[in-house]
Amino acid sequence: MKIAALLLAAGTGSRFGGPVPKQFAALAGRPVLRHAAEALLAGGQMTWLQPVGEAESIAPVLAGLPHLPIVAGGATRQASVRAGLEALAAHAPDVVLIHDGARPYLPPGTIPALLAALEHHPGAIPAVPVADTLKRGADGVIAATVPREGLFRAQTPQAFRFPAILAAHRAATQDATDDAALLEATGLSVALVEGSERNIKITRPEDLPRMEHDMTARMLPRVGTGFDVHRLVPGRPLVLCGVVVPHELGLDGHSDADVGIHALCDAIYGALAEGDIGTFFPPSQMKWKDADSAQFLVHAAGRIAARGGMLVNADVTLICERPKIGPHAAAMRARLAELLGVEIGRIGVKATTTERLGFTGRGEGIAAQTAVSLLVPA
Structure with missing residues (x-):
């Protein structure tokens, strides 16, 4: 089965009222949109991820995640969904x-649960029964009490057989606030599956700390360390923490030999108890020859997401006499943060020497040691 996920990020978030739209606000060190994208991709069922919104804002947030070209959104939610569906057609x-x-x-x-429901219905949504008593108001007073029996709060993702929802959008004459309403208008059935109170839609600024507390309360801390060494040789570019550093020598290795990223990957895999970088990218395989190590770190970040976890912080220490790391440290932090999908404040990069002792002191190679802290569901 070919499954597409349409990720809507075109809204301006007028009710949120923050400096940026709610989908780009920071939540546990990463944009809300990044969390949403990783949640959709975590199970491995998605064939395509189709983002909808402003490409300039969305592309940096989704850096390193597999997705189709970003489609511009419309003036309304429905118009944005229609644009995404037409792109997926x-x-x-x-x-x-x-x-x-x-x-x-x-x-x-x-x-x-949604995919299982689609075996019997053309549409399905997660929903939570209304628990509170409902009141209809007018002029600041109660006008009526609304019976709550049989009422549900709709959530997303809403799932549909693609031809049915595309046809419903093309035939729509009303502006619907959710897609299930359009399918209902055509007379097709939409199943209800069990939703969750944890599937919160960020709407107001106070939702962020509430969501962050909820995300972290059920998690346990994990710590991992990594260490890597590569020899310096002529005729190779020197790549450290994803940045090409001008130097007369480069690091020798099967891939681009980026000791900073390799050690950081080992720290992440170790914290997750999933082995090391060689477990996933064995040097015996020629497809990794001269490979950009950035893809290894993106994979490691994906493993954190797949486990439902988050990176608290990462610290990298590069050990060498030359070149000087200080002038490049800011660029390295920015690159690692981009690959990991976190804010730069969670990434540290520094350097030290061995006072001219040992192989690093003699300028024969560069070493890196790293430490990471994760939160992972218990």
């Missing part, structure tokens, strides 16, 4: 999941 997915970029957390069972 060329790929002809069997199923599409339409998700709000302001919903950063998906309970692990949500997507499987």
Whole structure:
């Protein structure tokens, strides 16, 4: 089955009222939208991820994640969904999941439940029964009490058989606030599957600390360390922490030999108890010959996301006499933060020497040691 995920990030977030739209606000060190994208991709079921919104804002947030070219959004949510569906039409997915970029957390069972419901219905949404008594108001007073029996709060992602929802959008004459309403208008059934109170849509600034507390309260800290060494040789570029550093020598290795990234990957894999960089990218495989180590770090970050975790911080120490690392440290921090999808304040890069002792002191090679702190669900 070919499954596409439509990730909506075109809204201006007028109710949020912050300096940036809510989907770009920082949550546990990363933009809300990044959390939402990783939640959709974590289970490995998605064939395509189709972002919708302003490419200039979205592209840096999704750096390193696999996705289709970003589609510009419309004046309304419905117009944005329609634009994304039309872009997906060329790929002809069997199923599409339409998700709000302001919903950063998906309970692990949500997507499987939606896909199972689509075996019997053309649409399915997660929903939570209304628990509070509902009042209809007018002029600041109660006008009526609304019976809550049979009422649900709709959530996303909403899942549909692709041809059905595309046809519903093309035929729509009303501006719907959710996509299920358009399918309902055509007379097709939409199943309800169990939603979750943790599937929060960020709407107001106070939602961020509440969501962050909820995300971290069920997690345990994990710490990992990494160490790597490569020999300096002529005729190779010197790549350190994802940055090409001018130097007469470069590091020798099967890939680009970026000791900083290699040690950082080992720290992450170690914290997750998933082995080391050689477990996933063995040097015996020629496809990794001269490979850009950035892709290794993106994979390591993906493993954190797949486990439902988050990076608290990472610290890299480069050990060498030359070149001087200080002038390049800011660029290295920025590159590592981009690859890991976190704010730069969570990444440290520094250097030290061995007082001209040992192989690093003689300028024969460069070493790196790293430490990371993660939060991972218990």
